[in-house]
Amino acid sequence: MTxxxxxxxxxxxxxxxxxxxxxxxRAPYTADRAAHGVVRLAWRARGERxxxxxxxxxxxxxxxxxxxxxxxxxxxxxxxxxxxxxxxxARVVDELVQAAGARHDRPLYVYRELTLQPGAHAIAVVFARxxxxxxxxxxxxEGTPPRLALDTTVALLSRRVxxxxxxxxxxxxxxxxxxx
Amino acid sequence: MAIVASxxxxxxxxxxxxxxxxNRLYGWRxxxxxxxxxxxxxxxxVVLVTGIYLLFFYRIGAPFASVARITDQxxxxxxxxxxxxxxxxxxxxxxxxxxxxxxxxxxxxGPRTLAWVSGLVLLFTVFICGWTGYVMVWDVQGEVLxxxxxxxxxxxxxxxxxxxxxxxxxxxxxxAFFFLNLFAHxxxxxxxGLVVWLHVSRVARPALLPSRKLMWGVxxxxxxxxxxxxxxxxxxxxxxxxxxxxxxxxxxxxxxPLARPLSTGFVWAVTLAVAAATLLAPLWTRPxxxxxxxxxWVDERLCTGCEQCYQDCxxxxxxxxxxxxxxxxxxxxxxxxxxxxxCVSCGICAGSCAPMGVGPPGRTGRDQLxxxxxxxxxxxxxxxxxxxVGCDRGAGGIAAGESFHGALVYPVSCAGSLHTSVIEYxxxxxxxxxxxxxxxxxxxxxxxxxxxxxxxxxxxxxxxLRERVDRRRVRLAHAAVGETxxxxxxxxxxxxxxxELEAAPREAEFDVxxxxxxxxxxxxx
Numbered sequence: 099m100t101x102x103x104x105x106x107x108x109x110x111x112x113x114x115x116x117x118x119x120x121x122x123x124r125a126p127y128t129a130d131r132a133a134h135g136v137v138r139l140a141w142r143a144r145g146e147r148x149x150x151x152x153x154x155x156x157x158x159x160x161x162x163x164x165x166x167x168x169x170x171x172x173x174x175x176x177x178x179x180x181x182x183x184x185x186x187x188a189r190v191v192d193e194l195v196q197a198a199g200a201r202h203d204r205p206l207y208v209y210r211e212l213t214l215q216p217g218a219h220a221i222a223v224v225f226a227r228x229x230x231x232x233x234x235x236x237x238x239x240e241g242t243p244p245r246l247a248l249d250t251t252v253a254l255l256s257r258r259v260x261x262x263x264x265x266x267x268x269x270x271x272x273x274x275x276x277x278x
Numbered sequence: 279m280a281i282v283a284s285x286x287x288x289x290x291x292x293x294x295x296x297x298x299x300x301n302r303l304y305g306w307r308x309x310x311x312x313x314x315x316x317x318x319x320x321x322x323x324v325v326l327v328t329g330i331y332l333l334f335f336y337r338i339g340a341p342f343a344s345v346a347r348i349t350d351q352x353x354x355x356x357x358x359x360x361x362x363x364x365x366x367x368x369x370x371x372x373x374x375x376x377x378x379x380x381x382x383x384x385x386x387x388g389p390r391t392l393a394w395v396s397g398l399v400l401l402f403t404v405f406i407c408g409w410t411g412y413v414m415v416w417d418v419q420g421e422v423l424x425x426x427x428x429x430x431x432x433x434x435x436x437x438x439x440x441x442x443x444x445x446x447x448x449x450x451x452x453x454a455f456f457f458l459n460l461f462a463h464x465x466x467x468x469x470x471g472l473v474v475w476l477h478v479s480r481v482a483r484p485a486l487l488p489s490r491k492l493m494w495g496v497x498x499x500x501x502x503x504x505x506x507x508x509x510x511x512x513x514x515x516x517x518x519x520x521x522x523x524x525x526x527x528x529x530x531x532x533x534x535p536l537a538r539p540l541s542t543g544f545v546w547a548v549t550l551a552v553a554a555a556t557l558l559a560p561l562w563t564r565p566x567x568x569x570x571x572x573x574x575w576v577d578e579r580l581c582t583g584c585e586q587c588y589q590d591c592x593x594x595x596x597x598x599x600x601x602x603x604x605x606x607x608x609x610x611x612x613x614x615x616x617x618x619x620x621c622v623s624c625g626i627c628a629g630s631c632a633p634m635g636v637g638p639p640g641r642t643g644r645d646q647l648x649x650x651x652x653x654x655x656x657x658x659x660x661x662x663x664x665x666x667v668g669c670d671r672g673a674g675g676i677a678a679g680e681s682f683h684g685a686l687v688y689p690v691s692c693a694g695s696l697h698t699s700v701i702e703y704x705x706x707x708x709x710x711x712x713x714x715x716x717x718x719x720x721x722x723x724x725x726x727x728x729x730x731x732x733x734x735x736x737x738x739x740x741x742x743l744r745e746r747v748d749r750r751r752v753r754l755a756h757a758a759v760g761e762t763x764x765x766x767x768x769x770x771x772x773x774x775x776x777x778e779l780e781a782a783p784r785e786a787e788f789d790v791x792x793x794x795x796x797x798x799x800x801x802x803x
Contacts, residue, residue, distance in 0.1 A: 099302070108303040116499040120507045123367050124525035129422045129538065136520065140446035142439075200435070207440055257520040263448045276447060276518025 135254035139210040141264035143242035145176035175202045177229045184222040216256040223248040289382035298760030306718035313488035314376035321369035328362035338456040341416040360504025367529040387564035396477040408530035410463040418524035421515035447517035482594045571623035574616045580635025583610025586740040587627035592725035595620035624724030625695030632741035643697035659709035661782040669693040672717030674757040674765035694727020698743040708784030711751040718756040
């Protein structure tokens, strides 16, 4: 290889490598190529917290340090909800939504995405509490209502997302499509 | 483990060809493959400096708009943003090349474990840093990266609220999210500094930057790329539309198309398996116990306390301690001691010790003299012969043979561990000349072998080649394992020079023991 050829190759390789970095830094990609639309169910609900209490036996109290001896021990949890979604009359989701957290004492979170062909669709969502509030406990007024429902017909556009969410102020499920 | 060894051999073969080719084009001093680790540091510094500029213009309240405004600054913002991005990309490439080299060369176990593991941590944090950087822009790529990352993180039971909920469109994305993201993007590089320190903490005199010409050449190319092919903005993120086609940076987003169709559990399983396999490389790349080279040791009877081995050790594995044994009149107050846990058995100390009192067992200066004596007895080099002292790991790959183009080949484990007495011995035994072929300096598996060798031969660094040795009959050369042609050229040039000299003198008798035993007194003088 002559010095000129070597120098030319060296420059070409340096430029080529640099251009390769530029090209790989901007290669086009479409994360989702489909023409479908998406129905997204996403909300956070505080749910109804219930507590189950029992009195500790004298032996159990004796085992505890003196400053921790409380006669009653309570464990709280948030009641689960059942989520049902029907599209065009067909049930596509039917599942129990447990409250988050290891003890199910955190809020309930719903996050589901379903793909649909663009066009008009009848959507029916029901989010209903399962289980009863123990006798003697009152339902918290600020909690999520025991039953939420949305029954409507939507026009879903291609590659658009329709959001079903819970409006905390109106205390009902609402539809959003990103328009202001 | 046979698979690992086979993978290492295969990778070494590929690298040997690439090295030889790059050396031809750029010369070994500027071969970017040799400087891959230092290039990472240089590129991260570029990212740091450009990032500080960008920080002044970024607004967490309007992420996309503020980045678009930076990109619209034709004179400064656009190319600085481009340089920030391209330097981050090039850093990933350099880091991967660096890791591949060390894996192939088997430099990932024993005392080098800390460097290997911290290097992987560095690479991982660079990826996380890049991820947060792209989310900052909040274009389609940022949204896709954020959602894909949130999907994976939501599996971990450590968040009180699923992160994915941030991106469902239920409410505007809170400024706190972009603040946290920005904080992570800035805080992670600060942590990187600490990991870099850990990464090089077990080596002496770490070369943190590449040669200036190479560094500025690479930066210049990236500046030119940012000027003539500036980075473009993708469409803004829109949570109510499916992600539009957008330019993606494949150095940081390569995992998105791989992970999207798979379950999060599977993605985590694969990620953890790959992480474990690479992090545990020190376990499965180390040789069997019997095949591991032993650490150096010091013969305190011979040690003069000169500190040369302590200064030359490339891994800071030698310390000077108070002499407790062999205390007698004239003995030094301190002696060298090798930390076996830090010693990689490179043998560089063997070449640094004039009295030949230190080195790995079987490779000390005395052992080398015994070996060269046997070599001379067997091969009987004559006045017209050139002896090539070739490094096992370089030297054009010729060290495996007994002769090369008519020259006798004397292999050594590392040219830097070669005691200069061996060169002297070969010449006094009648060899016409000694050509020492080491690895290129930046590719020495033991970091500083060629540098110390050159100083010992030409610059009176202990243990220097004695003045009485005719330097015209000694030649030093560098050649990577794939540069056989370079060795041929050096050999021919050396032979041409030797042909002009008078016949080499041959000494009749040698007493290796005498050579060794007179050394302590000479060193003391």
